[in-house]
Amino acid sequence: MKSFWTIWLPKRLKIIVILLLVLWLLLVVFATYIVRQSFPKESGTIQLPGIKAEVTVRRDQWGIPHIFATNSHDLFLAQGYIHAQDRFWQMDFWRHIGSGRLAEMFGSSQVDTDRYLRTMGWAKVVQQEIQQMDAQMKANLQAYADGVNAYIKQRQGSALSLEYAVLKLLNPGYKPEPWQPLYSLTWGKVMAYDLGRNLDREIERAILLKTLTSAQLEELFPPYPESLPTILPRLKYEREPKQARQQLETTSHYSVDVVAKAVEPITEPMLALEKLIGSTGVGIGSNSWVISGKRTATGKPILANDPHLAAQMPSIWYEVGLHCTPKSKECPYDVTGFSFAGMLGVIIGHNDRIAWGVTNVQSDVMDLYIEKVNPNNPNQYEVNGKWVDMQLVKQTIQVAGSEPIVQTVRYTRHGPILSDVSPNLNQFNSTQHFNLPQNYAVALRWTALEPSKLAYAIAQLNSAQNWQEFRTAASNFDVPAQNLVFADIDGNIGYQLPGKYPERAKGDGRYPVPGWTDEYEWQGYVNFEDLPQSFNPSQGYIATANNSVASEYPYVITKDWVYGYRAKRIVEMIEQQTQPLSVNDVQQMQGDDRNLNAQTLVPLLQSLSFNASQLQAAQKLLQDWDLQLGMASPAAALFESFWKHLLADTFHDQLPQKYFPDGGDRWYAVVENLVKQPNSIWWDNSKTPTTENRDYVLRQAFTEAVAELEQIQGKDFKNWNWGKLHTITFVNATLGKSGVAPIEALFNRGSFTTAGNGETVNANRWRANKSSFQVTEIPSMRMIVDIANLDNSLAIHAPGQSGHAFHKHYTDMIAPWSKIEYHPMLWANKSIATKTTATLKLVPK
Numbered sequence: 021m022k023s024f025w026t027i028w029l030p031k032r033l034k035i036i037v038i039l040l041l042v043l044w045l046l047l048v049v050f051a052t053y054i055v056r057q058s059f060p061k062e063s064g065t066i067q068l069p070g071i072k073a074e075v076t077v078r079r080d081q082w083g084i085p086h087i088f089a090t091n092s093h094d095l096f097l098a099q100g101y102i103h104a105q106d107r108f109w110q111m112d113f114w115r116h117i118g119s120g121r122l123a124e125m126f127g128s129s130q131v132d133t134d135r136y137l138r139t140m141g142w143a144k145v146v147q148q149e150i151q152q153m154d155a156q157m158k159a160n161l162q163a164y165a166d167g168v169n170a171y172i173k174q175r176q177g178s179a180l181s182l183e184y185a186v187l188k189l190l191n192p193g194y195k196p197e198p199w200q201p202l203y204s205l206t207w208g209k210v211m212a213y214d215l216g217r218n219l220d221r222e223i224e225r226a227i228l229l230k231t232l233t234s235a236q237l238e239e240l241f242p243p244y245p246e247s248l249p250t251i252l253p254r255l256k257y258e259r260e261p262k263q264a265r266q267q268l269e270t271t272s273h274y275s276v277d278v279v280a281k282a283v284e285p286i287t288e289p290m291l292a293l294e295k296l297i298g299s300t301g302v303g304i305g306s307n308s309w310v311i312s313g314k315r316t317a318t319g320k321p322i323l324a325n326d327p328h329l330a331a332q333m334p335s336i337w338y339e340v341g342l343h344c345t346p347k348s349k350e351c352p353y354d355v356t357g358f359s360f361a362g363m364l365g366v367i368i369g370h371n372d373r374i375a376w377g378v379t380n381v382q383s384d385v386m387d388l389y390i391e392k393v394n395p396n397n398p399n400q401y402e403v404n405g406k407w408v409d410m411q412l413v414k415q416t417i418q419v420a421g422s423e424p425i426v427q428t429v430r431y432t433r434h435g436p437i438l439s440d441v442s443p444n445l446n447q448f449n450s451t452q453h454f455n456l457p458q459n460y461a462v463a464l465r466w467t468a469l470e471p472s473k474l475a476y477a478i479a480q481l482n483s484a485q486n487w488q489e490f491r492t493a494a495s496n497f498d499v500p501a502q503n504l505v506f507a508d509i510d511g512n513i514g515y516q517l518p519g520k521y522p523e524r525a526k527g528d529g530r531y532p533v534p535g536w537t538d539e540y541e542w543q544g545y546v547n548f549e550d551l552p553q554s555f556n557p558s559q560g561y562i563a564t565a566n567n568s569v570a571s572e573y574p575y576v577i578t579k580d581w582v583y584g585y586r587a588k589r590i591v592e593m594i595e596q597q598t599q600p601l602s603v604n605d606v607q608q609m610q611g612d613d614r615n616l617n618a619q620t621l622v623p624l625l626q627s628l629s630f631n632a633s634q635l636q637a638a639q640k641l642l643q644d645w646d647l648q649l650g651m652a653s654p655a656a657a658l659f660e661s662f663w664k665h666l667l668a669d670t671f672h673d674q675l676p677q678k679y680f681p682d683g684g685d686r687w688y689a690v691v692e693n694l695v696k697q698p699n700s701i702w703w704d705n706s707k708t709p710t711t712e713n714r715d716y717v718l719r720q721a722f723t724e725a726v727a728e729l730e731q732i733q734g735k736d737f738k739n740w741n742w743g744k745l746h747t748i749t750f751v752n753a754t755l756g757k758s759g760v761a762p763i764e765a766l767f768n769r770g771s772f773t774t775a776g777n778g779e780t781v782n783a784n785r786w787r788a789n790k791s792s793f794q795v796t797e798i799p800s801m802r803m804i805v806d807i808a809n810l811d812n813s814l815a816i817h818a819p820g821q822s823g824h825a826f827h828k829h830y831t832d833m834i835a836p837w838s839k840i841e842y843h844p845m846l847w848a849n850k851s852i853a854t855k856t857t858a859t860l861k862l863v864p865k
Contacts, residue, residue, distance in 0.1 A: 055826050057179045060105035062858035067865040068170045070163075071097055075862040080855045082843050083821035083829035086341035092351045093163045095342055096364045098862055100167025100199070103338060107361035107823040108172065109181035110334055111203075112196050113754055114362055117296060118206025119143045123419040125187065125194060126754070131419060133296065136289035136441045138415045139429050141469065142209035146202050149471045157475060161201035164364040168199035182825050186755055186763060191420040205475060207362045212468040212500035214297055214329070218529070219386040219464065220290070221580050223283045224679055226532055231674075239702070241580075242689050244568045248584030249591050251503065251515065251562065252554050255570035283388060283462055283532055286438050287678070296753060297330065305566040305582050305685075306379035307610070307781060307799075309590055310505045310513045314560040317600040318808035321507035324606050325368055325377030326799040328783045333750040333768060334823040334830070337801045339815065341852070342366060342482070352483040356847060358801055358817065365478040368803065370813070373485045373509050375805040378502040379564045383519055384528075384578040385467040385501070387542075389434045389535030393459040401432050401461065402536040408433075434465040434535055463535060465542065467520045472499045477518075487514055487555060494518040495548045503564040507807050515554040515562045517569055521546040521577055528576050546575045563590045583685040585616045585779045593781075603812060606804050611840030612781040613649040617688045618659055621718075622647070624695060625662070628719055634735070638726045641737060651743025651775045657733070658740060660777060661725035664788040666691070669717050669724075673706045683788030685779050743773030746786055748795035750819045750834070769819060769831050772838055774798075782840065802842065811851050814842035 062079050075098045076088040085102050089095035103111065116122050120137030122130035150158065178185035180196065187194055221241075228237055306327040313319040329336055337358040342365070344351035357369015368378055394400035400407040411431040416424050430437045439462040473496035480493030490506050494516040497504065501519025506512070522542040527533055533540035552569050554562060566582035593609050594601070622642050630636050638658060645655035667681040670691075681687045694700050698714040705712050712720075733740050749770030751757060756768040774795050778785030785797040801817035818837040822829035836842065846852045 055182060058175075058181050058824050059827055060102075060824075062860055065861040065863055068097070068101065068167075068862050069865045070166050070170065071862055071864050073864070077102060077860040077862065078852055078856040079858045079860075080846055080852070081857050082339075082833065084339040084341070084846075086343065086356070086846065086852045086856075088343045088345045090345055090351065092160060092344070092353070094862075095344060095351065095353060096160050096163040097167035097170075099340065099342060099359070099364055100164035100169075101171050101862065102167075102340070103359075103361040104168045104171035104199075106821060106829075107334060107338060108168075108196070109183045110753075110823050111168070111199075111362040114207055114210060115199075115203035117293075118146075118203065118210050120415075121418065122296075123417055123425075125191060125420065127191065127420045128422050131417060131425060132289060132441070133292045134417050135425075135427055136293060136438075138417065138427055139436045139438060139441050140209075140213070140464075141413075141429060141436055142206050143202060144413070145469055145471060146205040146209065149205060149473075149475075150201060152471055153475075157479070158201070160364060160479065161204055161475070164204060165199040165201055172196055172198070181823065182766065183752075183755055186766075194420065204363045207360055208472065208474045208499070209468055210297065211360075213293075215380045215382070215500040215502075218382065218384045218578060218580055219388060219466075220287075222386070222388055222530065222532060223287060225530060226283050227676070228679065231676075236701075239693065240690055241686070242693055244571075244581050245583065245689060245692075246571070248567065249563070249587045250568045250570050250584075251564050251587075252552055252557075252570045253559075254557065255552055255554070255573065283439075286441070286462065289441050295757070305382075305586065305778075305783065307563075307565045307586060307590060307783070308377035308379045308503065308505045309561060309563040309594070310377070310507050310515075311594065311601055311606075312513045312556065312560040313511045315594070315597070315601055316808075317602045318806065320509070320511055320806075320808035321375075321513050322601065322603060322606055322807065323370075323375045323377055323505060323507045323513075323805040324610060324803065325379075325505070326610055326783075326802040327368070327378065327380075328778075328785070328797050329800040331748055331750055331795060331798045331800075331818075333752045333756060333819060335800065335817050335819055335821075335833075336360070337817045339817065339821060340366065341846070343849075347372075355482045356845065357803070358815075361823075363478070365482050367478060368801075370805050370810060371482060371484070372810075374490060375507045375807060376481060376490065377505045377803070380566055381501040381503055381517065381519060381569075382566055382578055382580060382582065383501045383521060384530075384576065384580065385499075385520065385522065387434075387465045387522070387524075387529050387540075388438075388532040389432070389463045389465060389540070390532055391432050391434070391437070391461045391463050392534075392536040393461050395458045398459070399430065403433065404537055410437075430461070432461075432463045432535065434463040435469050437461045437463050462532070467522070468499045470520075474499060486510075487512055490514070491516055491553070503566075503569075505562055505564060507805065509807055511807075512556055513562060514556070515552070515564070517552045517577070518548070519551070521551075521575060524576070528579055530579050550575070561594050563587055563594065565590060583689045585685055585688055586781055586783065589614055589616060589781055603804055603806050603814065607814065607840065607842065609781060610799070610802050610804070611775075613656075613776040614647050615649050615656075615659065615777065615780055616647075617663065617691075617779065618645075618647045620688075620692050620695065621663075621666075622659070624714075624718055625722060628715060628722070630719070630722075632723075634730075635723060635726055638737065639722075649742055649746075649776050649780055651741070651746075651773050653742050654737050654740035656742035656775075657729055657745050658725055660742065660746070660786075660793065661728050662722050664793075665721035665724040665728070666717065667788050669705070669721050670694075670702055674702070680789040683778070684785070687788075688779060741773075743775060745793045746774050746777070746784065746795060747771035747793075748774050748784065748798065750831070767825050769834070772834060774838060799837075802837075802840075803845070804842070805845070810847040811844070813845035813847065815845040816842045 073090045078086045087098045120134045123134050308325040310323040338361045341356035342353050344353050355366045355371040357366040392402040399410045413429045415427045477493050477496035484490045497518040498520045504516045506514040565587035567584035567587040568581045641655045649656040703714050752767035774784040776782035776784045784795045786793045804814045806812040816837050819831045820829045820833045
């Protein structure tokens, strides 16, 4: 993302303004009363318009609110109010992403991102969803919005959040507008994009086919290994699906070069958005598992969950308890867990009878269609031999400090034309063979661009009392699709795959396809009753880590599963336990740092001979290594540095820079296959006159790794330390990336040492295609639910509950999070009352 300052300030004024800003910011930092004016009122009484009866909000020592209300309206109104108290800047920013209105806040630097977001059209889809909603759901969303609005009517500018004091310099006229239900629902679209961007892989494959053969490409995208676990290993389907299995198809209908040219520019706005919301798509994972009472010390299930998302400030999660007093048909909620600030309800957690967790399916529900455009009319496209008019939707993008921009979004039957956000994309090479049309456009079909029922699913999960009601909720959990695990107080455990999965007439969704005939059309969605599920499986546990659901499932969910190394380790730890498992055991599992990639490569490294004594000594570090990527481990630092160099030495000569290996699970599988082929062409460096083989490259990468660590951490192996290499900085998604150091210092926090990597259970991901070992994604929260005693449940998230810089709850969870420590997940009224540090009464005005 461009620095906001690059666009806003003329160069001749920039230095003067920055100096003045530094002085002003120092005053802000040290003037406590200015900083503290945005802190929420946590004790006493506040009168709120629209509230029907008194609501009690008890906050514990971590700043987690437990809300008690007599009716649903007041419960969600209070949740909106409390979310706004702690996180309104985050909510305001995210709603501008969801509606494609970032330029209203930050000016012309964000116009291109807005054009991309408006083309996606999330707000347009959400408006359709609202029209289709029943009265109760609309009322709940409006109550939440009323709570948010009650708060922002009480405060303005820096009294809402410190960020607004800085924004005032950039955009003096900005004032937050009232909250609407629309904004709560667009959050779901942003998360669907964050979790479901398989179009990255679709574009990558199309581009790589320009320079690689189909066989080479398949080596870089290997099938899911038989040696790695599936979520439901015993799942069998007797009946034949409507959609037969499709073999891999590249494309014989049009030139690969032209397809790559058509889709490559789309990556530019995708990357701009990624800088705002964090790394997205395939490779970003989560863990969840549920263990039945047959394997636990209490005789009741234990459920664990830790979603992996981009590291950010503030946390993407907001812990909250929502309690109806009394619980009734009108007010059926008694639930606690993790919410999103901006959306009502609890996304992950437990109520009085069930607990649930989620991990990303990474389903293939995005398809790119190459549309044939009428050369005489750019607003017409071909459908089965006939020209059809596109739907044209005009959008006005408001730009702070500049004139509005009018954009026309073109829609085909498949969806919006993404190629319109990239200039000159329609100037295709018409001399290619395969009877290419004269003009192309690229359209996206995606399940999230159709009305969704996710809001219903959240409310139904919060109030579900058993497996049947849980599955009813799951049937509405359509976008983004998540693996759902379940446990209840009767001792049952279960799994359900929800979501909308297209049945394609042809193809498997891995490549862009022709859109001018019905040959590759979606013919409907897989029926919910045909989606994989499991209830009380005989093995006594269910583990998910974004891995394949089942080896013989006949429908295409995705071809881009996470390869299951985390899942394998989770299964190993469950099955290797000789004693019944406790909550403490599960806690240790969530903190496990064992690197299964090292199991493959360390024996090969140990078999090599080195002449230099320093290399021989470094090699000995790996002899007795337990393969744990602990923070203090010299061997972990050595191996991870070796892994980075191994990937660079093997693949950088043959791949475009934007597709250099990131070192994640797919590359584990690729290299695991390649080491069995010592003379594979991939080992040879095409830029040298000699022919390199596997052992040459292994030796070269190891030598480079030792040199790198000697340069960074010295020649003494005892000083090599993985945690000091592998650090995390929590960065504010907006002003924390301003490019102005004093501003960034206000809002960012770090750096902090971490263990693990992206494929350990404790998944602190770094990227091998970056210049450092900086952590990019983390276990954004951890939760362990003890069904035998809900008050014995544990949770943590990072960096903290508050979105206000310098508040005591802004960073107070970082230290325990990094040490795999937790806070009690308070449940019973008595427990909450005992741990209450502040009580706020919300009363009718």
